[in-house]
Amino acid sequence: MPLRALWLVCLLAVSGVALAGDTLVVGSKRFTESYILGEIITQTAEAAGTPAEHRQGMGNTAIVFEAIKAGSIDVYPDYTGTIARQLLGIEATDLETLNRHLEPYGLAAGVKFGFQNTYALALLDSVAERLHITKVSDLVHHPELRVGLGHEFLERNDGWPGLRKAYGLPQRPEGLDHGLAYEAIAAHQIDVMDIYSTDAKIARYHLRVLEDDRHYFPEYDAVMVYRRDLPARFPEAWAALRRLRGAISAKQMIRMNAEAELDGRTFRAVAAGFLGKSQEVLAGRGGFLDKLFGPDTWRLTREHLFLVFGSLLGAVLLGVPLGVWATRNVAVGQVILSVVGIAQTIPSLALLALLIPLLGMIGTIPAIVALFLYSLLPIVRNTHAGLTGIAPNLLESARALGLPTRARLRLVELPLAAGSILAGIKTSAVINVGTATIAAFVGAGGYGERIVTGLALNDHELLLGGAIPAAALALIVQWSFDGLERLIVPAGLRKGGSS
Amino acid sequence: MLSLDGVSKSIKGREVLHETSLTFPAGQTTVVIGQSGCGKTTLLRLVLGLMTPDTGTVTFDGETVTPQNAETLRHRIGYVIQHGGLFPHLTSRQNVTLLARYLGRPRADIAARVDMLADLMQIAPDMLDRFPGTLSGGQRQRVALMRALMLDPPVLLMDEPLGALDPMIRFGLQADLSRIFSRLHKTVVLVTHDMHEAAYFAHGIVLMREGRVLQTGSLDDLLHRPAESFVTEFVRAQRADPRLAAA
Numbered sequence: 001m002p003l004r005a006l007w008l009v010c011l012l013a014v015s016g017v018a019l020a021g022d023t024l025v026v027g028s029k030r031f032t033e034s035y036i037l038g039e040i041i042t043q044t045a046e047a048a049g050t051p052a053e054h055r056q057g058m059g060n061t062a063i064v065f066e067a068i069k070a071g072s073i074d075v076y077p078d079y080t081g082t083i084a085r086q087l088l089g090i091e092a093t094d095l096e097t098l099n100r101h102l103e104p105y106g107l108a109a110g111v112k113f114g115f116q117n118t119y120a121l122a123l124l125d126s127v128a129e130r131l132h133i134t135k136v137s138d139l140v141h142h143p144e145l146r147v148g149l150g151h152e153f154l155e156r157n158d159g160w161p162g163l164r165k166a167y168g169l170p171q172r173p174e175g176l177d178h179g180l181a182y183e184a185i186a187a188h189q190i191d192v193m194d195i196y197s198t199d200a201k202i203a204r205y206h207l208r209v210l211e212d213d214r215h216y217f218p219e220y221d222a223v224m225v226y227r228r229d230l231p232a233r234f235p236e237a238w239a240a241l242r243r244l245r246g247a248i249s250a251k252q253m254i255r256m257n258a259e260a261e262l263d264g265r266t267f268r269a270v271a272a273g274f275l276g277k278s279q280e281v282l283a284g285r286g287g288f289l290d291k292l293f294g295p296d297t298w299r300l301t302r303e304h305l306f307l308v309f310g311s312l313l314g315a316v317l318l319g320v321p322l323g324v325w326a327t328r329n330v331a332v333g334q335v336i337l338s339v340v341g342i343a344q345t346i347p348s349l350a351l352l353a354l355l356i357p358l359l360g361m362i363g364t365i366p367a368i369v370a371l372f373l374y375s376l377l378p379i380v381r382n383t384h385a386g387l388t389g390i391a392p393n394l395l396e397s398a399r400a401l402g403l404p405t406r407a408r409l410r411l412v413e414l415p416l417a418a419g420s421i422l423a424g425i426k427t428s429a430v431i432n433v434g435t436a437t438i439a440a441f442v443g444a445g446g447y448g449e450r451i452v453t454g455l456a457l458n459d460h461e462l463l464l465g466g467a468i469p470a471a472a473l474a475l476i477v478q479w480s481f482d483g484l485e486r487l488i489v490p491a492g493l494r495k496g497g498s499s
Numbered sequence: 500m501l502s503l504d505g506v507s508k509s510i511k512g513r514e515v516l517h518e519t520s521l522t523f524p525a526g527q528t529t530v531v532i533g534q535s536g537c538g539k540t541t542l543l544r545l546v547l548g549l550m551t552p553d554t555g556t557v558t559f560d561g562e563t564v565t566p567q568n569a570e571t572l573r574h575r576i577g578y579v580i581q582h583g584g585l586f587p588h589l590t591s592r593q594n595v596t597l598l599a600r601y602l603g604r605p606r607a608d609i610a611a612r613v614d615m616l617a618d619l620m621q622i623a624p625d626m627l628d629r630f631p632g633t634l635s636g637g638q639r640q641r642v643a644l645m646r647a648l649m650l651d652p653p654v655l656l657m658d659e660p661l662g663a664l665d666p667m668i669r670f671g672l673q674a675d676l677s678r679i680f681s682r683l684h685k686t687v688v689l690v691t692h693d694m695h696e697a698a699y700f701a702h703g704i705v706l707m708r709e710g711r712v713l714q715t716g717s718l719d720d721l722l723h724r725p726a727e728s729f730v731t732e733f734v735r736a737q738r739a740d741p742r743l744a745a746a
């Protein structure tokens with residue numbers, strides 16, 4: 001796979017990300033508790049003298065599981081019920097059974113943190129009071145209730161499909177981001193939502209947690225899922241991590257979630273506080289400007305630029321020749337334009353989800369491949385349009401001079417189409433700046449990281465701290481291309497002169 | 500040195516040239532004249548190998564023109580297409596020297612040749628550094644002619660070189676072209692629909708109608724020994740008002 005090797009070289013050269021095997025890579029899912037546990041694992045390993053990196057908020061369970069199977073991460077926090085029902089498709093949730101099923105993947109589950117975070121349904125206390133609802137089976141008598149569920153809960157085996165069957169629930173739920181569901185229920189947009197039993201916001205939003213009276217939800221003990229070679233590769237870190245067994249009670253976890261979500265502490269600070277380190281990290285996340293110009297700004301900018309321009313470079317190198325080829329043969333041209341057009345219509349998250357198993361990795365590379373595919377259409381289409389739009393008498397003139405095909409392309413046709421081609425590249429670049437924020441969902445970093453974290457924390461300031469730089473970058477890219485146009489498009493074409 | 504032998508060509512089912520045989524004498528100016536759509540431009544395109552004849556052959560310098568050799572043969576045939584066909588993204592000088600630079604000719608030779616041609620075409624040096632879009636129609640035709648003559652080809656083809664120009668400019672350029680043709684001793688094939696131009700330039704005239712050659716000969720032949728009545732009609736239709744002609 002020379003192409004993949006090329007990407008890897010680019011990646012190493014430009015971003016300076018070390019892929020060396022001597023760093024323990026910790027993953028986490030896209031919700032507060034997972035971020036905090038991931039941070040606790042990371043800091044525990046670091047305290048044991050092992051270099052560790054936390055890829056936070058990589059995505060949903062499926063994406064993180066793909067990542068650890070592929071070896072992109074070494075360990076991440078999960079729950080026994082989730083592992084059994086969603087990942088392995090089995091009923092039993094004891095560690096022994098789980099490990100028997102995880103072994104073929106080179107994985108293991110262990111080190112119970114000491115608390116459960118089970119799924120539950122909740123209503124506003126006032127609504128529950130009025131309708132006399134205390135347990136899940138009461139919902140059967142209220143089909144009019146609007147149920148809003150996180151996308152993951154809506155789909156997963158141990159989520160809504162099983163719950164609906166177990167209780168015979170008549171409601172038709174709608175999917176929404178978990179971070180937004182609290183706002184929605186408070187505003188009476190929905191009546192019932194799914195919650196995690198350690199959610200910090202249950203009390204704050206005055207929610208009533210419904211009793212699982214038919215004991216549908218399995219045990220959700222928080223554990224670590226790790227690669228089986230981890231203990232051998234990082235013995236000191238492993239010894240330290242094992243000491244986290246039974247270290248966190250449900251009460252402590254709820255308090256940590258509240259510190260992050262309600263008091264505005266950083267995950268790093270919350271984890272450090274738990275581990276007994278009283279450092280500067282205990283400071284809060286601070287005001288909006290602190291978030292906007294946080295210490296990670298430069299790193300995120302670098303990552304974002306790399307995603308945008310790495311993919312754009314590839315799209316130019318392939319898109320311009322494809323556009324040229326499309327003009328040479330009408331049938332081939334139609335096929336090329338259709339295929340790159342179809343690539344454009346695949347939703348970005350779906351494309352990323354498809355690319356992760358296909359490439360066998362998460363992070364920067366699948367993100368760049370996805371952005372590359374999106375960038376192709378404007379570049380191919382504008383190259384094709386620019387070339388086919390050249391006046392026939394100029395093409396005839398070039399042929400009549402006795403210039404060979406390639407020389408005509410280089411000396412006459414491409415310069416005449418330069419304005420159109422550059423406009424296509426500009427369109428791709430600007431769209432890329434926006435689309436690249438999606439890359440954070442698969443752990444590729446960039447400004448999207450703040451947006452994703454902001455969503456998970458329901459922190460609008462942090463969300464804007466990612467959205468504003470992305471918008472500013474889009475404008476800067478636009479202006480830079482306008483300037484570039486003055487350099488690249490031949491002077492004779494800019495004055496509107498004709499032959 | 501340049502001839503067509505039994506050349507026919509159909510485009511989209513319509514015959515635009517019918518079994519045409521012609522010889523263009525070396526060092527002379529031949530004017531091909533006829534109404535729009537009579538096959539004049541097709542004839543030039545066949546000579547350049549921009550089109551392949553359905554039947555018959557085009558011979559240049561003893562070689563049959565084929566798609567394989569056409570590209571290099573074109574280096575020895577200068578062609579000025581209608582409206583000049585100058586590339587708008589290149590300055591006049593870059594337009595003129597494009598092919599020579601591509602072929603890797605020595606820079607000093609190129610510069611000397613451009614100076615000579617500019618002098619011949621009466622193009623001021625500062626004009627050469629301007630883009631075609633900023634030149635007048637007459638200036639553009641002069642630059643296009645410089646481009647066609649850059650490699651000093653023995654043959655020069657021109658398609659309506661004066662067609663789009665206003666009368667004053669036309670008059671000046673016409674006189675210059677005539678002077679240049681006779682000085683350079685090129686084999687010139689000039690296509691036009693204008694009888695006055697034919698009369699002005701031609702050693703020999705080829706009158707065409709609907710893809711066929713009606714008559715080949717001198718102006719005198721066409722005026723006094725017409726091959727058929729259409730020849731007389733064509734010539735008469737284009738005669739200027741006698742009061743203007745006398746002035």
